[in-house]
Amino acid sequence: MVTLIITEKPDASKRIATALAEKELKSLRYKKIPYYEFKRSGKKYLVGCAVGHLFALEEKEKSGGSYPIFDIEWKPSYSVGKDSGFTKEYHDALVMLASQADSFINACDYDTEGELIFKNILNFICKRQNAKRMKFGTLTKEDLIKSFDDISKSIDKPLATAGETRHFLDFLYGVNSSRALMNAIKKTKKGYTVLSAGRVQSPTLALLEKKEMEIKRFKPKDFWQLFAHLNSRPKVIASHVKDKFFDQAEARASRDNCKGRKAKVLKVRKKEFDSLPPTPFNITSLQTESYRLFGFSPKRTLDIAQKLYVSARTSYPRTASEKLPPSIGYHKILRALCNLSDVSKFANELLAKNELRPREGKGIDPAHIAIYPTHSPPKSLANLSSDEKKIYLLIVKRFLSCFGEPAKKETVTADIEIGKESFSTKGTRTIEEGWIKFYKPFIRSNGEEVPHLEEGKEYDVTKLELKHDQTKPPTRYSQGSIITEMEKHGLGTRATRSGILQTLYDRNYVEGKSIEVTPLGVRTIRVLEKYVPDLASEDLTKHFESELEKVQEGKKSQVTILKEAKTILNKISSDFKDNEKKIGEELIKAYHETRDAAQTLGDCPKCGKGKIKIMYSKKTKSKFAACSEYPECNAIMNLPGGGLVKSVGKNCESCKFPMILYIRKGKKPNLMCFNPKCPKKRVQEESIKKQIEEFEKKPVNCPECKSGTLIVRKGMYGTFLGCSNFPKCRYTQKIENGNNKKK
Secondary structure (H helix, E strand, C coil): EEEEEECCHHHHHHHHHHHHHCCCCCEEECCEEEEEEEEECEEEEEEEEEECCCEEECCCCCCCCCCCCCCEEEEEEHHCCHHHHHHHHHHHHHHHHHHCCCCCEEEECCCCHHHHHHHHHHHHCCCCCCCCCCCCCCCCHHHHHHHHHEECHHHHHHHHHHHHHHHHHHCCCCCHHHHHHHHHHHHCCCCCCCCCCCHHHHHHHHHHHHHHHHHHCCCCEEEEEEEEEEECCCEEEEEECCCCEHHHHHHHHHHHCCCCEEEEEEEEEEEEEEEEECCCHHHHHHHHHHHHCCCCCCCHHHHHHHHHHHHCCECCCCCCCCCCCHHHHHHHHHHHHHHCCCCCCHHHHHCCCCCCCCCCCCCCCCCCCCECCCCCCCCHHHHHHHHHHHHHHHHHHHHHCCCCCCEEEEEEEEEECCEEEEEEEEEEEEEECCHHHHHHHHHHCCCCCCCCCCCEEEECEEEEEEEEEEEECCCCCEECCCHHHHHHCCCCCCCCHHHHHHHHHHCCCCEECCEEEEEHHHHHHHHHHHHCCCCCCHHHHHHHHHHHHHCCCCCCHHHHHHHHHHHHHHHHHHHHHHHHHHHHHHHHHHHHHHHHHHHHEEECCCCCCCCCEEECCCCCCCCEEEEECCCCCCCEEEECCEEEEEEEECCCCCCCCCCEEEECCCCEEEEEECCCCCCHHHHHHHHHHHHHHHHHHHHHHHCCCCCCEEEEEEEEEEEEEEEEECCCCEEEEEEEECCEEEC
């Protein structure tokens, strides 16, 4: 008897095999794909892996771009798209392993995606309808053994059906609406571009466009604020209780009433309050906090968190829960964290408490608990990449702070009278840090100064300041806040939201970290709302999300939901076909506007008339920059390769060439002048050369591992300093602008 255990990713298969093997673990390969063999309780087990989804949806028979289509089926991913070609080797390896097995165990991630990945492998490769199920929240040895010992006799069929139904809905909505948009564009015969719409994508774009219109419609109002600077120690600046004066004459009159008068403190009020510890991270709050602190996109944060989970450093990240039950072993985790110098002091402090009880939030997840560090931390944080270290420490410190005592704070408010005008000043300070000390340096600082003023005392007014300003428009969504907003509106799932946002960027519907909707994005959603409002409907998306929950609970059938979806899609398709030409004309115009704006870098520094634009050479198959007035102006410049170039709307101070933002995958965007003869660049190059000579003459000890020395290294993005103990120590340091900067 042979049992095949199937995991979702290669790294997980090795970890599971290592945990469950009692004696010898054989590490084998089928062609290039790893798999494992071991014995447990005298029985033989094989462990093979998928690499995410090995099957994808496609229409049964090619319809040549017509719509609507509903006749779809699962096919091997490698046969559906070129980008999935790499999955064939994993598919073939599982076919070979399945032929040797008598029974099967699902060890994929315990969520709708993991259950669906296994269900398709089970049905199409293993030719079975059911299998046993391991359920685990971390990939530590202890959790995996417990999961194996407590194995379920069946896969979670409602969970798998819910995942499959979601895929059916998203595919049908996506393929039909996207084909409708593309057909509308083709009808214009004025160009070609890839456009898309979708069940969640379109309402999300509508949400962003609504904010964009609020900003566009906003009309600023002038206002004035009156501040009084008091001769106190420390200095205090009091503000007029009216805050904003929208009448300048009134503001000036209030200021004149205060001239030559002393400030009398009428009352000083002190109020102490508790600031409660934060709740544990779920994926949404982790993505939001990561963006606030590090500027990481939601997708980047999720990818890093997934790596930490697969390496057994943290628990499963795709969770909505804010619960930390005692079953995870608080003391065991804290004792393990004592081995990390960065947090050992705080872990020991918590271990000394009589009782450990975390503050929990309301969020729940039927399959998983909140994100937390496991009892298997890295031996040293130097073993993690720079990004992994940031996210890991953030998760660790959030976990520690959940067990902290409430922070005690004090707010001091002083009521002040100057002449007959009323002023006040207010400040808050921390009296007892409580949980705050565990979360530093990630705690948001709100200022710690309070006014030290005596009640009944008069103070000289050293300055009366009347400041003029304008009301500000609503702020745009950031990549962090839009994820939270999508959750509030019931758009997408914790696992899909970051991908939906990325699609909006890929389609040029939005741009920038502070998310701005492009003319193409604005026109697209307006066209949809005008001609096919059902597709842009947030209510319709919420309805189907609710229906999918019922499928997962076993209260609704897949057939019923898909029947309703087909009825709605027929109506949407009919609306598209009735207005194809109008839709196409409106969209192609917006596309050309967006493309032109994206290709324009700035004014030509040579002729002053034209615009420097990004061009493409069919001969060299590369991009370059040139003046739009060619051939009258022959200005031409190279662009950096291997990345994305964007305009920033300003010129270099040294040479007046347009500045560009150079974006490379996995790297911090680089603001640069693309003029190779820029005087500033020559100065920087000389500075870098001198620094390299200094380091080669006098080595410096590595500040991370202490035992290695910093040596000059060269990479694809230039020269930098790296530790001589690489890869054991991955410390690097930039050499830039005459200064050394840690990467």
